[in-house]
Amino acid sequence: GNILGWKFTQVSDEYYHENKDKELIVEGANPKNNIRKCIIAPDGRYIMSLDYSAQEYLVLAILSRDSKMIENFKNGVDPHTATAYGIWGKENYDKAKRKKAKTTNFLMQYSGGAFTLSKNLNIPLEEAEHIIDSYKKHYFECVQWKEDSIKKCIQKQDGVCYTLFGRPRQFKSRLMTSADLATLGAQGGTPGCSARVYQKKANATMAAVGRRIVSHLIQSTCGDICRWDLIRLYRKFFKKRNPDIDFYTTVHDEINYTVNKDKLVEYARMVDDIMTIYDFRKDLPIKTSIDVGYTLGTLFPFEWADKERTKLVPKRA
Numbered sequence: 001g002n003i004l005g006w007k008f009t010q011v012s013d014e015y016y017h018e019n020k021d022k023e024l025i026v027e028g029a030n031p032k033n034n035i036r037k038c039i040i041a042p043d044g045r046y047i048m049s050l051d052y053s054a055q056e057y058l059v060l061a062i063l064s065r066d067s068k069m070i071e072n073f074k075n076g077v078d079p080h081t082a083t084a085y086g087i088w089g090k091e092n093y094d095k096a097k098r099k100k101a102k103t104t105n106f107l108m109q110y111s112g113g114a115f116t117l118s119k120n121l122n123i124p125l126e127e128a129e130h131i132i133d134s135y136k137k138h139y140f141e142c143v144q145w146k147e148d149s150i151k152k153c154i155q156k157q158d159g160v161c162y163t164l165f166g167r168p169r170q171f172k173s174r175l176m177t178s179a180d181l182a183t184l185g186a187q188g189g190t191p192g193c194s195a196r197v198y199q200k201k202a203n204a205t206m207a208a209v210g211r212r213i214v215s216h217l218i219q220s221t222c223g224d225i226c227r228w229d230l231i232r233l234y235r236k237f238f239k240k241r242n243p244d245i246d247f248y249t250t251v252h253d254e255i256n257y258t259v260n261k262d263k264l265v266e267y268a269r270m271v272d273d274i275m276t277i278y279d280f281r282k283d284l285p286i287k288t289s290i291d292v293g294y295t296l297g298t299l300f301p302f303e304w305a306d307k308e309r310t311k312l313v314p315k316r317a
Contacts, residue, residue, distance in 0.1 A: 003046065003292050004264065006314055009298055026300055026314045036297030039249070043257050048268060049299050050275055050288040051254030054079050055222050060109060063164070063217060064145035066139060073284055080105055087131055100131065103203040108135050109218065110211050111146060150210045150215060154217050161213050161307035164280060169216045171209050178205040222253055225286065229255060229275050236274060249296070256296065264292065269309045289315075 008026070016025055032236055036206075041047045052058075057079040061069035072082040084093050084101035106116050118128035136143045153161040159172035184190065185198030233255070238247055248256040255275070259267050268290055277286040288293040290312065291299035301315040 003294075003300060004302070004312055008314075011285050019310050020304050024316055026316060034297040037295045041253065041294050041295035044291050045258045045260055046264055047248065047256060047294065047296055047299065048259045048271075049165075049254050049291040049296075050254045050268075050271055051252075051291075052222070052225070052275075053287055054224070055253045055286060056109065056218055057105065058284070058286055059164075059225075060142065060222050062284060063149075063221070064141055064142040066142040066145070066151055069142060070284060072086060078278045083135065083138075087134040105130055107131065110215050111207075146210075150213050153213050154209075161216050163221040163224050164220065165228070167220060167224055169220065170213075171213065174205060174209045178202045178209065181205065199294055212305075225277060226250060226253060226255065233271070236270070265310070265312055268312065272309070 005140070011025065013017075017023065022124050039047075054073075055068070058064075058073060061073055068082075069079075070085065072079065077085075079100040081093070083105050084097040087101060088097050097261070100123075100315060103120050104117060107113075107120070114125060114128040114132050117123075118125045121128065149161070150200050153159060153171070155173060160168050161169050162276070164167050173287045179202075181202035185195045185202060187195075189195040189198050230250070233247070237245055242258045245267050246258045248258050250256070255271075257267070257271070272288055272290070275288045290302050292302050293299035302312040303315040305311040305313045
């Protein structure tokens with residue numbers, strides 16, 4: 001069948017690369033092991049999925065107030081492309097460097113190290129160290145915010161950190177474990193276990209606490225946003241049975257619905273209004289992207305054709 005008057009045909013990667021500038025080609029689903037295809041829209045309906053575009057990176061930019069990250073988002077630059085520009089220079093950019101930058105973004109978001117990056121990218125350790133050093137220099141405000149946030153949690157908040165919504169997570173027991181290990185190390189360890197081993201364990205525990213503090217600040221804030229969305233969506237559409245739209249599922253940072261075909265654009269606009277978040281920075285909203293299809297495993301990306309959001313059209317890959 002067709003989706004909003006558009007018919008989609010699956011093509012190979014080779015065809016995509018040969019024709020991407022000639023035809024309207026969008027990202028589809030990987031047909032291998034696509035278990036989500038078992039979830040099918042009822043007759044007369046589409047599955048409509050709205051998820052947040054680069055949500056974790058945008059929340060990180062908002063929290064850290066990193067000027068380069070904020071500038072990139074305001075200019076509509078993809079975060080992985082922006083990181084590749086920052087590490088290697090715009091003039092040296094290519095898709096291979098964007099792929100490395102994407103892995104680096106994921107790693108550095110939660111304070112990973114050169115050894116892990118070297119292993120994940122299958123590159124020499126020296127190259128991984130150079131990439132991380134370049135990342136830290138480029139996003140120095142973000143790096144400083146992470147260090148300050150960890151210190152604040154440990155030294156001023158008794159091991160408790162809070163999301164933007166005020167939801168706490170407590171790390172006091174882990175901090176006490178680290179302190180006990182460090183004390184044993186300072187006392188020379190115990191028979192059969194040297195002071196160096198205890199200090200190494202104490203350092204590893206503290207590093208893990210630091211990563212989890214940053215993770216809570218970013219990932220848990222993103223989770224809170226989806227919970228906040230669900231509350232508002234329930235009040236708007238689902239508290240009383242709505243004949244045109246039903247809640248379906250949530251997956252990470254996406255919320256899925258089934259919508260009557262003739263009401264799709266209307267409800268996509270209303271749901272988009274609810275899920276778009278301006279509360280943290282008016283000039284840097286957390287926005288959604290829209291996918292539509294007949295099964296949860298085969299959804300196609302659409303975008304608004306005009307500023308008034310009166311029509312959805314396929315989004316080119």
